[in-house]
Amino acid sequence: MKKIEAVIKPFKLDEVREALSAxxxxxxxxxxxxxxxxxxxxxxxxxxxxxxxxxxxKLKIEIVVSDDNVxxxxxxxxxxxxxxxxxxxxxxxxxxxxxxxIRTGESGEAAI
Numbered sequence: 001m002k003k004i005e006a007v008i009k010p011f012k013l014d015e016v017r018e019a020l021s022a023x024x025x026x027x028x029x030x031x032x033x034x035x036x037x038x039x040x041x042x043x044x045x046x047x048x049x050x051x052x053x054x055x056x057x058k059l060k061i062e063i064v065v066s067d068d069n070v071x072x073x074x075x076x077x078x079x080x081x082x083x084x085x086x087x088x089x090x091x092x093x094x095x096x097x098x099x100x101x102i103r104t105g106e107s108g109e110a111a112i
Contacts, residue, residue, distance in 0.1 A: 025076075034057055
């Protein structure tokens with residue numbers, strides 16, 4: 001099993017959720033986060049004053065999938081989240097040793 005964490009632009013959430021659902025992902029966790037990458041924030045003008053926004057609003061999506069669904073989930077995220085502009089986000093993939101469903105006690109892939 002693998003955990004996929006994707007940091008995306010907030011307005012892309014619905015497209016990413018629909019794309020993941022289409023490839024069989026049944027659940028996900030979404031967290032509002034702030035951060036920056038290469039773009040290092042940006043400058044905005046507010047009431048005549050210019051100020052720097054260091055941390056940009058993003059969403060972090062976390063899903064756990066079986067090993068054979070990893071590539072299709074990654075491709076779905078990339079296709080749905082890509083705008084072609086700086087700040088599209090990143091995808092991180094890591095191994096998951098164990099998953100346990102609290103309600104039923106199921107473990108392993110049955111708990112996904």
